[in-house]
Amino acid sequence: MPTSVLCVQHLVKRFGGFFAVNDISFDIKPGEILGLLGPNGAGKTTTIQMLLGVVTPTAGSIQMFGLDLATDREVILQQVNFSSTYVSLPQALTVEENLWVIGRLYGLSHIQERIDDIVKRLEMEGFRHTVTRKLSSGQSTRLGLAKAFLTQPKILFLDEPTASLDPDIAKKIRSFLKEERRASGLSVLYSSHNMHEMEEMSDRIIFLQRGKIVAEGTAQEIVAQFGQADLEEVFVKLAREK
Template sequence: MSEHVIDVQGLTKRYGDKTVVDGLSMQVKRGEIYGFLGPNGSGKTTSIRMMCGLLTPDAGQGHTLGYDVVQQAAAIKREVGYMTQRFGLYEDLSIRENLDFVARIYGMDRRRERVDQALARLGLEGRQQQLAGSLSGGWKQRLALAACMLHEPRLLLLDEPTAGVDPKARRDFWDEIHKLAHEGITVLVSTHYMDEAERCHRLGYIAYGKLLAMGTPAELVNQSGLVTWRLAGPTAGDLVAELEHAPGVEMVTRFGNTLHVSGSEQATLATTLRPYQDRSDLNLQHGEPALEDVFIHLMRRSADNYAPH
């Protein structure tokens, strides 16, 4: 069997005269957690749906789990767990009733055994009689993941699964995702959170329908060509407008009382920032660009596919 669970080339999806996904080519390895990042409207969800057989691409080809994404979409869907951004289970049913209902709808064998295993895996046994509507966001998220796992999928596609969930619940969720990957399950997850991106084995950044960069978090930082300086102090925020138009400065990002000042021309940027080095109210230090710096830089350099021509 191929080491690639997802292997697609040139996937394209259009709606009218708008190209939502434009020539997407990517590979995801077995047991890998692959993070899919990009701004709202970038084509992440459309890409995921094409790869799991829910949408037919207008152009391109490829395979998911060894099945042709165009010709064998039904076979893909049987072996994929797809968790959407919005909670889609019944709030007036208990946790166990929801899972049992999903198993019945899909005609699963070993129904009770599957439900018991899902409850145990996600730590839901003690709450199994609680109504889904009374759960917090983090527990609803666990229930949704448990429902995705009932049919023992080989691939999980998670579309912004932690949106609106508190930091502890997000951390617990990611611990579970890493356990699944360790068992050999492949995970493709879209997210807006940079701390989550750093927990992925590899990342792809999509903006306005095009995949702009791909690699490990460290590789993306190294490949960006960005140089970043950190300018900290109580008056640093007052310098944003001044710095944004200075030579060599391509991007200024605020982090509290610290500015990340980034650019591709190292010597020019250093010359621009040198006068701030001697100010007693500021601390200037050279540092590595953060993933967020890299992704904002990529987005600013790409063209909006929904912009009027």
């Protein structure tokens, strides 16, 4: 069994008296794509924010590459990146300028070559010189993904990466993600409300509900465990349970 690149143990986040994340433990292996599934408010984004060091856990531990996020934050975050529909980049800069800022922040070499490569692969040539505030939501999602891939991270956290993309671009992004994983052994944790995408992309799925893990396994294992026809039916069944 390969060692985990990410290991979460007994992670808790409490807001006042409310447990948004309530004692979850899981890990991710090198090159693994782990899907984070769950109804609105289940705790997916809060979990990802804790893994990024943006939200401080109430309890529990987060280790990446064998280091503790609480004590080795800078070293860890250098090898991690993320994209989220809900986090925007500076609006007055062009797409290319934003990518340059990220390249500089991470101390990358050959920044222009990397930008050219990612812009081409994510089919962003048509808007690379556009000011970010003028982008459509699908274009700005692609910028977020370009930002995430630019730094060649070892772990990528994607919060609903394809939410605002048209089906054609979403499909291309999925292929791109799988290609990157094959080429570089990238590990990915990502959330989506698209069940078809979850089934297609995830090596393993964690199903969160009210801050707890209520199911875990491959899509087929989870479907079989709940005796449903597909993942969507499992989702509806679990989401409606009191």
